[in-house]
Amino acid sequence: MVRSFGDSAVVAAAAFLALTITVGSLAAEPIASSTFDTDNEGWRVISALGYDAPATYSADYGNPGGCIFSEVPDASLWGFSAPAGYLGNQLFAYHGEVRFDVGTDSPNVVGYVTLIGGGVELVCPFDAPATAWQWYSRSVSLSEMSGWFDPDPNTGYAPATQTDMLTVLSQLDSLYITGDFVDPAAPNSFGAVDNVALMPPEPFGGRPSFYGLGDLPGGTSYSRATGVSPDGLAVVGESDSGEPNYEGFLWWNGMMTGLGDLPGGAFTSRGTAVSSEGFVVVGSSESPNGVEAFVWQNGVMTALGDDPNGEFNSIATSISADGTKIVGYGTFGAHADKQAYVWENGVMSGLGDLPGAGFRSFGFDCSSDASVVVGWSESANGMEGFRWAGGVMTALGGLTTPITSIAMGVSGDGSVVVGYSYSDLGGQSFRWKDGVMSGLGDLPGGNFYGRAFAASGDGAIVVGMSTVGPGNEEQDQAAYVWDPYNGMRKLQDVLVNTYGLDLTGWILTRATDVSYDGSTIVGVGINPSGDMEGWIAQIGAVLTVRVSESQWFDYGDVALEPDYPVYPFGTPVTLTAQPQGNKQFKRWLLYDPNYPGDPIHAAKDANNPITLVMDRDHEVKAVFKCGASLGPMVVMMGVALLGLVVSRRRR
Numbered sequence: 001m002v003r004s005f006g007d008s009a010v011v012a013a014a015a016f017l018a019l020t021i022t023v024g025s026l027a028a029e030p031i032a033s034s035t036f037d038t039d040n041e042g043w044r045v046i047s048a049l050g051y052d053a054p055a056t057y058s059a060d061y062g063n064p065g066g067c068i069f070s071e072v073p074d075a076s077l078w079g080f081s082a083p084a085g086y087l088g089n090q091l092f093a094y095h096g097e098v099r100f101d102v103g104t105d106s107p108n109v110v111g112y113v114t115l116i117g118g119g120v121e122l123v124c125p126f127d128a129p130a131t132a133w134q135w136y137s138r139s140v141s142l143s144e145m146s147g148w149f150d151p152d153p154n155t156g157y158a159p160a161t162q163t164d165m166l167t168v169l170s171q172l173d174s175l176y177i178t179g180d181f182v183d184p185a186a187p188n189s190f191g192a193v194d195n196v197a198l199m200p201p202e203p204f205g206g207r208p209s210f211y212g213l214g215d216l217p218g219g220t221s222y223s224r225a226t227g228v229s230p231d232g233l234a235v236v237g238e239s240d241s242g243e244p245n246y247e248g249f250l251w252w253n254g255m256m257t258g259l260g261d262l263p264g265g266a267f268t269s270r271g272t273a274v275s276s277e278g279f280v281v282v283g284s285s286e287s288p289n290g291v292e293a294f295v296w297q298n299g300v301m302t303a304l305g306d307d308p309n310g311e312f313n314s315i316a317t318s319i320s321a322d323g324t325k326i327v328g329y330g331t332f333g334a335h336a337d338k339q340a341y342v343w344e345n346g347v348m349s350g351l352g353d354l355p356g357a358g359f360r361s362f363g364f365d366c367s368s369d370a371s372v373v374v375g376w377s378e379s380a381n382g383m384e385g386f387r388w389a390g391g392v393m394t395a396l397g398g399l400t401t402p403i404t405s406i407a408m409g410v411s412g413d414g415s416v417v418v419g420y421s422y423s424d425l426g427g428q429s430f431r432w433k434d435g436v437m438s439g440l441g442d443l444p445g446g447n448f449y450g451r452a453f454a455a456s457g458d459g460a461i462v463v464g465m466s467t468v469g470p471g472n473e474e475q476d477q478a479a480y481v482w483d484p485y486n487g488m489r490k491l492q493d494v495l496v497n498t499y500g501l502d503l504t505g506w507i508l509t510r511a512t513d514v515s516y517d518g519s520t521i522v523g524v525g526i527n528p529s530g531d532m533e534g535w536i537a538q539i540g541a542v543l544t545v546r547v548s549e550s551q552w553f554d555y556g557d558v559a560l561e562p563d564y565p566v567y568p569f570g571t572p573v574t575l576t577a578q579p580q581g582n583k584q585f586k587r588w589l590l591y592d593p594n595y596p597g598d599p600i601h602a603a604k605d606a607n608n609p610i611t612l613v614m615d616r617d618h619e620v621k622a623v624f625k626c627g628a629s630l631g632p633m634v635v636m637m638g639v640a641l642l643g644l645v646v647s648r649r650r651r
Contacts, residue, residue: 030199031096031198031200032082032085032086032197033196033198034196035194035195036068036195040054040057040068042083042084043055044081044083045070046080047076047077048076049076051076052081055068056068058192061192062195070179070191070192071189072180072189078179079178079180080191080193081174082175087172087173088171089170090169090198091166094143094201095252095277096200097141097199098139098142098177099138099195100137100138100194101135101137102135102177103134103191103193104179104181104190104192105133106132107129107130107131109128109181110128111177112125112177113126113140113176113177115172116168116173117167118167118170121151121152122148122149122150122151122164124141142165143165144159144160144165150164162297162299177196178191179193208538208539210503211537212533212534213256213535213536214533215240215533216240216247217242219239219242219243220240221527221529222531222532223238223533223534224238224524225523225534225535226238226513227272227512227513227522228274228513228522228536229274230276230321230368230412230515230516231516232538233278234250234251234252235250235522236273236274237271238269238271239256239534246270248270248281248285249271250271250281250296251536259283260301261301262292262301262303268285268286269284269285270283270285271283273316273317273318273319275322279297281297282316282317282326284314287303291313292304293314293326293328304326305348313338314329314330315329317329317365319370320368321369324345325344325366326342326343326370328340328341328343329362337358337360338360338361339352339360340352342363342370354393354395356379357382359378361375361377361378362375362377363388364376364407364409367412368413368457371390372387372410373389374409374419375407376407379403381397381402382404384396384397385397385405385406385407385417385421387432396419400421400423400424402422405437406420408420408451409453411456412457412458413458413459417431417433417455418455418464419432421437423439427448427449428440428448429450429452429466429488430452431462440488441487442466443488443490444468445469446467446469447467450480452482453511453513455514456514456517456569457516457518460483462482463521465509466478474532478492479491479492479510479511479525481511491508491537492507495539499539505527506528507525508535509524509526510523511523518569519538519568521539522537539566540567540568540569541567541569541614542566543614543618545560555579555580555583556578558576558577558578558622559575560573560575561574570613571613572612572613572614573611574609575609575612577624583625584625585622587605587623588604588608588610589602590603590605590612590618590619593616593619
């Protein structure tokens with residue numbers, strides 16, 4: 001395949017792309033990196049006319065330290081070629097980025113990053129240096145939605161598809177960074193690169209955040225988030241794109257992409273669930289057959305079909321983490337009404353229903369591997385939530401009699417079911433585990449009513465909505481987060497009061513889904529302009545360390561590894577007591593979250609160091625003692641219980 005750095009005609013027409021680097025305080029480790037502190041680290045200079053030689057190393061002119069550079073090798077576009085550490089199977093870099101610093105003596109137009117592998121060549125532009133002889137930091141996202149295209153003019157510079165990006169990253173033979181930033185007829189004489197890194201997707205950034213998702217262009221300002229991928233990277237839902245009805249979307253890293261619709265019917269679609277990393281989206285649209293479930297992959301929406309023996313109607317509501325199994329409901333055979341199903345390898349299999357009444361069942365969610373499905377069915381009791389596993393559908397009961405319940409979500413491990421049920425107090429969110437259904441209460445204000453929509457991977461965290469106002473309007477609802485230690489809390493209050501985020505003008509009305517590790521919540525709310533808008537929030541467990549000190553001397557300190565302001569749910573943290581002077585470590589007091597600060601209920605541990613898993617906030621005291629001549633002294637290590645807020649949904 002011919003090496004390319006972007007066709008010169010494309011260079012002349014390309015608009016400047018201001019791509020910036022955003023790094024959280026909990027940064028991902030690079031897959032490969034080059035700082036050029038001692039040599040060129042295997043990088044080469046290549047050109048479109050076939051020049052290929054080691055890059056020249058400079059120990060003095062980097063940003064800082066060393067760098068690599070080259071003078072113009074020939075009268076063609078040229079650039080820097082990455083060594084073997086950047087090549088091969090780099091699928092872990094999908095949705096990550098290439099970061100680097102560039103400099104030149106003749107800045108102009110744009111630069112390019114080029115990927116070649118698996119019979120695919122992709123090029124993505126980046127903003128050229130603005131001033132000669134200065135370093136500029138750049139990053140290019142490794143997502144097909146970030147401006148990548150085929151540089152072959154015969155393809156019309158076709159935009160990259162997801163298949164293109166996955167193919168090239170899985171078999172990456174070459175990675176080039178432009179060294180030439182002007183037209184080949186008048187090439188610049190000098191180009192340099194420093195601080196190159198091939199990065200995986202950023203994890204939860206160690207810092208709480210809240211963002212509105214925006215909406216699709218062309219219509220009114222409206223969007224609604226309905227699902228998040230297990231890893232928290234992708235969000236799906238619906239928005240107004242100017243079509244007669246709403247259009248489903250996939251949101252990733254600040255970019256919202258319309259999913260289109262099935263051909264032949266009225267234009268409408270809605271994304272309901274998404275697999276890991278946003279590879280596969282499911283939802284519903286209209287085809288000539290009527291309402292039909294779809295699967296969207298590689299930019300193509302495909303109808304799932306329906307059981308040919310029944311009235312045509314199908315909806316897709318959930319998907320396994322690997323994207324191979326789809327859950328929903330449709331019509332089957334002689335049954336005139338809906339039936340929950342699992343779709344796999346092109347086959348839609350009905351799950352049956354609960355006995356004792358008319359035939360009807362609806363599947364709403366599934367576990368990570370889709371071995372557990374939840375929803376509701378008609379039973380002898382009426383409308384009743386169910387849990388289906390191993391081919392058996394089990395009734396969940398209700399919070400009161402007569403029974404009315406609906407299962408809306410299930411934990412990724414399949415052990416916990418959430419939803420809502422009638423109770424003696426009113427409609428109430430529930431959490432079901434080991435055969436026992438428990439009401440979660442509601443938020444103060446308004447009527448007693450709430451719904452639980454999703455649960456974390458182990459079911460410890462539940463998200464949903466509860467009424468807080470006198471009416472039934474959207475503004476009378478509030479998104480909540482529930483955990484066993486804090487109960488039900490208004491999510492907006494947690495984000496503002498616990499994490500210090502600015503949500504001025506927002507009203508968060510529903511939390512609809514959460515990532516598997518519990519660090520990402522999505523939902524819908526009313527934005528400061530008064531419009532309905534989807535949102536995404538990243539939160540975690542807080543570990544705040546305080547050390548009591550004498551006015552005469554220090555007793556000791558504690559080192560944390562890693563040391564972050566906020567931890568993703570489940571992060572292991574090592575605490576090492578460090579006595580000062582002649583002091584000695586004695587023990588840790590690990591406080592019970594139900595009795596914060598109470599030593600009577602605290603567990604004791606004499607090991608040093610110890611590791612805590614941030615599945616919740618912890619309160620810890622490090623106890624030190626003096627040398628042989630002095631009595632025991634105590635250092636308070638307050639790890640403030642600032643309120644666990646972490647969440648997730650299935651898978």
